[in-house]
Amino acid sequence: MSKLINIRAYEYKELDDEAKARFIHEMYDMPFDYDDDDENGNTIRKYEYFADWDLEAQIEFCELNNYLFNRYGELIGHLEEVENKESEDE
Numbered sequence: 001m002s003k004l005i006n007i008r009a010y011e012y013k014e015l016d017d018e019a020k021a022r023f024i025h026e027m028y029d030m031p032f033d034y035d036d037d038d039e040n041g042n043t044i045r046k047y048e049y050f051a052d053w054d055l056e057a058q059i060e061f062c063e064l065n066n067y068l069f070n071r072y073g074e075l076i077g078h079l080e081e082v083e084n085k086e087s088e089d090e
Contacts, residue, residue, distance in 0.1 A: 009076055010069045012062035019073030020058075024051045026074075 012020070027050035036046045050058060070076050 007076065008071070010071060011059075012067060012069065013059045015069060015071070015073055019069065019071060022073035023069065023075075024058075027051065 010019075012023070015023070031047040031049050033045055033047050035043050038044050050061070053061070068076050
């Protein structure tokens with residue numbers, strides 16, 4: 001049996017500064033790696049961190065990945081949106 005509950009979910013851009021800081025801290029454990037060439041043409045691996053991006057890039061990343069948060073800046077996972085059953089019956 002499933003139970004229908006309401007959960008308040010926020011987009012990254014809606015979080016306050018403290019909640020954003022919590023998420024940024026969590027993202028330090030997951031740097032983004034990419035290959036680049038050094039001055040000699042050798043391929044090297046570099047790392048980029050979410051915290052180093054500007055706010056617009058952070059918001060875009062979260063929107064592209066459909067990230068939703070609780071008010072404390074913690075990811076709340078996949079949510080399923082359900083329309084109001086009463087409106088379906090009308």
